[in-house]
Every structure is written in structure tokens, then in C-alpha cells.
Amino acid sequence: MAEPESRPLVYRHRLSTRIWHWINAITVFVMLMSGLMIFNAHPRLYWGHYGANADKAWLQIGATATAGQLRIGDVTIETTGLLGRWTDAEGNVQTRAFPHWATIPSYYSLSGARRWHLAFAWVLAIGALAYWLTSLVNRHVQRDLAPRGSELRPGHIWHDIKQHARLRFPTGEAATRYNILQKLSYLGVIFMLLPLIILTGLGMSPAMDAAWPWILDLLGGRQSARSIHFICAALFALFIVVHLVMVLLAGPFNEVRAMITGRYRLPKERAE
Amino acid sequence: MISRREVISSLGAGGLLAGCDRLDRSPGFRELLRSGEGLTMRAQRLITDRTALAREFSASDMSPIFRANGTRMPSSPEYAAHAASRFADWRLVIDGLVTRPLSLSLAQLGAMPARTQITRHDCVEGWSAIGQWTGTPLKLILEAAGLRQSARYIVFHCADNLGPAPYYESIDLIDAFHPQTIMAWALNGRLLPIPNGAPLRLRVERQLGYKHAKYVRRVEAVASLAGIGAGKGGYWEDHSDYEWYAGI
Numbered sequence: 001m002a003e004p005e006s007r008p009l010v011y012r013h014r015l016s017t018r019i020w021h022w023i024n025a026i027t028v029f030v031m032l033m034s035g036l037m038i039f040n041a042h043p044r045l046y047w048g049h050y051g052a053n054a055d056k057a058w059l060q061i062g063a064t065a066t067a068g069q070l071r072i073g074d075v076t077i078e079t080t081g082l083l084g085r086w087t088d089a090e091g092n093v094q095t096r097a098f099p100h101w102a103t104i105p106s107y108y109s110l111s112g113a114r115r116w117h118l119a120f121a122w123v124l125a126i127g128a129l130a131y132w133l134t135s136l137v138n139r140h141v142q143r144d145l146a147p148r149g150s151e152l153r154p155g156h157i158w159h160d161i162k163q164h165a166r167l168r169f170p171t172g173e174a175a176t177r178y179n180i181l182q183k184l185s186y187l188g189v190i191f192m193l194l195p196l197i198i199l200t201g202l203g204m205s206p207a208m209d210a211a212w213p214w215i216l217d218l219l220g221g222r223q224s225a226r227s228i229h230f231i232c233a234a235l236f237a238l239f240i241v242v243h244l245v246m247v248l249l250a251g252p253f254n255e256v257r258a259m260i261t262g263r264y265r266l267p268k269e270r271a272e
Numbered sequence: 273m274i275s276r277r278e279v280i281s282s283l284g285a286g287g288l289l290a291g292c293d294r295l296d297r298s299p300g301f302r303e304l305l306r307s308g309e310g311l312t313m314r315a316q317r318l319i320t321d322r323t324a325l326a327r328e329f330s331a332s333d334m335s336p337i338f339r340a341n342g343t344r345m346p347s348s349p350e351y352a353a354h355a356a357s358r359f360a361d362w363r364l365v366i367d368g369l370v371t372r373p374l375s376l377s378l379a380q381l382g383a384m385p386a387r388t389q390i391t392r393h394d395c396v397e398g399w400s401a402i403g404q405w406t407g408t409p410l411k412l413i414l415e416a417a418g419l420r421q422s423a424r425y426i427v428f429h430c431a432d433n434l435g436p437a438p439y440y441e442s443i444d445l446i447d448a449f450h451p452q453t454i455m456a457w458a459l460n461g462r463l464l465p466i467p468n469g470a471p472l473r474l475r476v477e478r479q480l481g482y483k484h485a486k487y488v489r490r491v492e493a494v495a496s497l498a499g500i501g502a503g504k505g506g507y508w509e510d511h512s513d514y515e516w517y518a519g520i
Contacts, residue, residue, distance in 0.1 A: 033292075042398035048380050049329070049392060052399035054337035100316055105296040106289055110396065111514045118520060119308030206394050207478045207519030211320030222392065222400050 010176055012264040016142070021259055022130050023123065028236060030120045033104040035233055037113035043084075043097035045230055049221035058227070068095070113179035121201060128194050130158075145187055146176060151180040169242055169250050187240050200229035205220045278334065301360035302513070305327035311390040311446045313517040318354055322446050326477035329390040336458065338393075343439065346432035346487055354431075358470035364413075364455070368427070368492035377473055384416075387454050395481040396514065405475050407456030411449045413491065419445075423493035427500050428474055428485035435505055438482030440486055441485040442505040442516070452477045455488065482508045 013021075044057035051057065060071045061084050068084025070077045081087070086099040089106075100106040104116050120206030135141045150156060160180050163169070170179055177187065202208045203215045219225045247255045249266070258264035295301045329476060354362055359378060367373040389407040414426070426448045430439040447453055456475050457464055464470040470484025476483050483506070502510035508518050 028401065030292075038398065042395070045400070049333060050335045050402045051398045052335065052337075052339040052395075052401045055335065101289060104289075104292045106293050109512075111508070111512050114396070114515070115302065115305045115308070115513070116292075116296070118312060118515075119305040122308055122311060135299040204394075205316070205390075205520035206326065206344070207316050207320065207361060210478045211316070211324040217329070222394065226398060 003052065007091075007268065008267050009263040009265050011262055012258050015262065015263045016042075016131075016134055017140070018259055018262060020127055023127055025124045025175060027120050027127065028240065030116055031124060032102060032115040032237060033102060034116040034120070036116060037105065037108075038110060039230065040096045040098055040108065041110040045226060046223040046229040047136055047220070048223055049216070051223035064094040067199065117167040125198055128190075128198065130261075131190070142193075145183050145190075147180055147183050147187075150184070156180060163272075167249055172267050173266075175267050176264075185239065185242075189215040189236070193235055193239070197229060197236070200225040200232065204229065273497060274364040276313065277376065308514075309515045309517055312520055316519055317446070321355035323450065324478075326391050326452055327398075329402050331390065331393070331404070332445070333402055334390060334460070335403065338401045338403040338468070339395075339399065340465070341395060341397075343432035343434055343486065344467040348431065348433070351431050351487070355466060355470070362471050362489070364472060364488065365490040366413060366417040367490070368491075368494050369423040370414075372416070374413075374417050375386065378425075381413075381455065381457065381472075384408045384412055387451070389452055389454070389475075389477070389514055391452070391475070391477050393481055393484070395519065404460050405454065405456040406458035406461075407472075407475065409451065410453045410455055410474070411451070413416070414448060414493070415453065417493075419493055422495045425494050425497055426507075427492040427497075428488050429490035429492065430485050430489040431489050434475050437501065437507065438505045439485060439487070440501060441474070441483055441507065442494075442500065443474075443479070447476050449479065450476070450478070455491075459517075478519055482506070482514065485519050 043061040044051070044053070045059040046057055057071075058073060062069050062071070062078070063084040066080075066085075067078050068080040068082065068086065070079045070083050073220055079085075082099065083093050083097055088094050088100050092101070096108060101114070105112045135145075157180055164181060169175070170177075199215060200219060202212075203219050204222060209216055209222065216222060216225065219228060237250065254265050254267075289339070316350070318369045361377055364376045364378075364381065365374070366376070384404055387409050388404060390402065390404045392400050392402045394400050423445070424474050425444055427440060427442045430441075432439050435479070444452070452475065454475050456469075458471055459465060459468050464473060469484075469488075472488045472489060473486040474484050494500065497516075499507040504510045505516045506514070508514040
């Protein structure tokens with residue numbers, strides 16, 4: 001295929017970024033799906049230090065004789081077929097919270113899910129630590145991710161939101177840099193969501209709670225830690241959905257090539 | 273018409289899930305994942321204080337209802353007879369690698385120094401309940417029996433059957449001699465109710481609920497867990513592949 005000479009391949013992603021990306025692509029899916037199976041063992045969330053069946057849950061997934069239900073606060077939503085009551089691959093009705101296609105393993109196994117979750121947690125945490133150190137030391141964060149003052153003006157952010165909503169993505173030189181919405185979402189995931197999900201995970205460990213009581217002082221109790229952990233996981237899932245949609249809209253071949261080889265072809269200039 | 277991409281992606285997704293299930297059933301891959309458990313235990317023991325105490329709460333922090341889980345009423349006639357006589361003849365046997373095997377009545381245990389603690393109980397399923405426990409520190413019991421040098425683990429044999437075999441659990445000496453590790457005989461100021469493990473249950477506060485053996489009738493000191501049950505050190509460990517180290 002003949003590419004016009006005017007649209008060169010530029011080097012966009014370093015090897016360390018690419019390796020971390022693909023390790024995370026696997027790890028985050030394993031963590032989310034094994035996490036949903038662990039949630040299935042007690043599909044209720046509480047605030048505070050304690051919380052069990054007799055206590056008030058702020059979120060609960062359950063089943064009546066005929067329907068699946070998600071309850072958040074006082075609002076109950078029927079979720080038959082998706083949450084609480086669904087049909088498995090063999091055609092049997094199941095009343096677990098999250099369905100078989102969303103969990104690892106797909107059959108009910110708390111011990112199995114814990115084995116996956118607690119092993120891959122090491123991959124996630126070590127990768128995160130290595131990335132934090134490397135990207136701060138090689139100044140990737142300061143150079144490429146830190147927003148400049150002018151980018152944080154509400155007018156600039158609003159302009160970028162409108163451009164995204166119209167699916168008008170940066171072209172030419174601007175496409176080699178992260179735009180402000182990318183910067184804010186990547187910084188948010190890497191430096192807020194990731195540390196918080198690791199901390200709330202540790203906060204559910206009774207041994208860690210004994211050794212480092214400040215974790216639960218900070219989070220407000222073990223059941224609060226579990227709730228925040230689940231909310232962080234939901235935000236991770238949201239990030240992945242938006243991320244994948246943006247890749248599809250921006251040109252999946254070019255974007256995936258860039259994340260594999262590091263090289264990215266600059267998009268065509270728009271005729272304004 | 274279905275596009276080639278849709279076919280590939282659906283095969284990919286279905287294939288990945290089936291692949292995870294296959295991996296989950298593969299003994300080799302399980303072993304690989306289980307190396308994470310060893311790493312977790314060693315890392316926690318390395319970076320934290322081995323004698324750190326679990327948080328103790330005040331009476332106002334307690335759960336209104338303390339949930340009971342697992343066996344709620346042991347099914348054997350022997351246990352029913354003990355329950356009928358309010359456990360007057362219950363004995364706690366301490367044997368295995370000890371210099372002075374013991375058989376203690378509840379009155380003898382009650383005459384030893386007791387410890388009361390309001391702690392949080394964390395089930396592996398995810399829920400927590402806070403309750404007040406009173407019992408005899410396991411350390412005092414083990415010192416009375418005199419552990420032999422070769423003892424490495426303490427095994428708890430229970431009076432309840434969960435499925436085919438009596439329940440059992442085990443801990444190592446770090447947790448066995450921890451000041452909050454007690455053989456509890458009271459919950460929330462009353463003698464231990466049957467659903468919570470009457471007349472004696474283990475509290476090992478820095479681990480998950482399934483380690484807290486209920487209905488304990490025998491404490492055995494061993495050098496290795498290989499000869500106990502299927503060798504993994506506990507009922508759930510042997511039957512459902514839960515981790516022996518339940519600090520997380």
C-alpha cells in the first residue's frame with residue numbers, strides 16, 4: 001500500500017512503555033475478572049470497619065425467585081440476564097452476581113479466583129513500581145504527561161472535549177504529543193487509581209492491617225477499603241472501555257502498530 | 273454478514289475464557305499461581321513486625337449481630353451429648369511433639385490467665401464482623417505442655433464434620449505464640465454459642481476466618497503437615513485448594 005511521503009512514521013512509544021502496556025493488558029483483565037469472582041462470594045458492599053449479612057449494605061447484587069437485582073442505596077434495578085440471575089453456557093439458570101463470561105474462573109471457585117488474583121497482584125504491583133520509578137527518572141512523566149499551564153485553562157480543556165466529541169483528533173505534529181484529556185486520564189489512572197487500588201487491596205489483608213494500621217486509618221475501615229477497591233475496579237473498567245473505543249476511532253491498525261513497534265504514522269491533515 | 277474481525281474476536285474472547293478455565297484446572301499452572309502465596313507470606317513476614325497486634329476495638333465498634341459461618345451445629349451424637357451436659361466433660365488434649373501431654377477440662381483452662389480482646393473477624397468471602405473474645409492464650413497452653421525442639425506447626429483437630437472429614441487447621445509457631453492467639457471460650461461476654469464453635473475455638477487474629485478452628489478437641493504439635501489430612505494443613509486447603517497462609 002503506497003503511503004504518501006508527507007506522512008512519516010514517527011517513534012512514539014519507548015520499549016519500556018510498550019512492554020508495560022502489554023503486560024498490563026493481560027494483568028488488568030485477569031485482576032478484573034478474578035476480582036468479580038471474589039466479589040461473587042459475598043456480593044454486598046459496606047462502609048466502615050465491619051459488614052456482614054445482618055448489616056446494611058450500600059450495594060448489593062441478589063436474586064429473587066424470578067429476577068436478578070442490583071440495589072444501590074435505595075434504588076433497585078432489575079438486571080435479569082446480566083447480574084444476579086442469568087443463564088450459563090449449558091443453558092442452566094445461575095444466581096451468582098456476575099455471570100460466567102465476566103469471571104475467572106468461569107465456574108464458581110473462590111479459592112481459584114483468589115489464586116489468580118493474588119498471584120497477578122504481584123505482576124501489577126511490581127510493574128507499577130517499576131513504571132513509577134523509570135518514568136520519573138527518565139522524565140517521561142515530566143516531559144510527556146505533565147500538563148503545561150496553558151493546557152489546564154478551562155477554555156483549552158473545553159475545546160479538547162468538543163473536538164473529541166466531534167471525533168476530530170489531533171493531526172500532524174500535535175498527534176505526536178498527548179492531548180490534555182489523555183494526559184489527565186493517564187495521570188489519573190497511573191498515579192491515583194493504581195496506587196489506590198493497591199492500597200485498598202492491602203487494606204483487606206488482616207496481616208497487613210495488624211502491621212500497618214495506618215492503611216485502615218486512612219481508608220476508614222476494612223469494609224470501606226473493599227468498597228473503594230470495587231469502585232476503583234469499576235473506574236479501571238471504564239478507562240479500558242474508553243481507551244479501546246478511542247483506539248478504534250483513531251485508527252486501530254496504526255495505534256496497535258505503534259504500541260507493538262513503537263512507530264506511529266501521523267494522521268492526515270484535515271482540510272479545515 | 274459476519275465480518276472476519278467479529279469471528280476472530282468472538283473466537284478469541286471465548287477461547288481466552290475457556291483457556292483460563294483450562295489453565296485453572298492444570299496442576300502445573302496452579303503451582304505457578306500458588307508461588308504467589310509463598311511470595312505473599314514471605315514478603316508480609318519480611319516487611320512487617322511478626323509480633324504486630326491486630327487492631328483492638330472498643331465496645332461501641334462491635335457488630336450488632338456476629339455472623340456465624342461454616343458448621344453451625346456439629347452432627348455427631350457425641351457432640352450432642354456434650355452440648356446437653358453444657359460441655360462439663362469436654363477435654364482439650366494437647367499432644368504430639370510435647371514433653372508433657374495434657375488433657376485439660378474447661379475448668380482447668382478457665383483457671384489459667386485469660387485474655388479478652390475486641391477484634392475484627394474477616395471471612396475469606398469478604399465480610400467482616402467485630403466481636404469480643406475471651407480465652408486462654410495458646411502460648412500458655414503450649415508452654416504448659418512443653419514443645420519439643422522438632423515441633424514446627426500446631427494442628428487443631430475439631431469435633432465437626434464438614435463433608436467427609438472432621439475439620440482441622442494448622443498454624444506455625446509465629447502465630448501460635450502470638451499474644452492475641454487464644455483458645456476462646458466466650459464471645460461478647462457470654463460462653464461461646466454453638467454456632468460460633470462451643471466450647472472452644474481458636475482465634476488467630478491476623479488470618480482469615482477459616483483458620484479459626486471451631487469445636488477444638490485436640491491440639492497437636494507436629495514437625496510437618498505432610499501426615500495431616502491430604503498434607504496441605506487444613507480442611508479447606510485439602511478439599512478446595514484454599515491457601516494455607518491466610519494473612520491476605
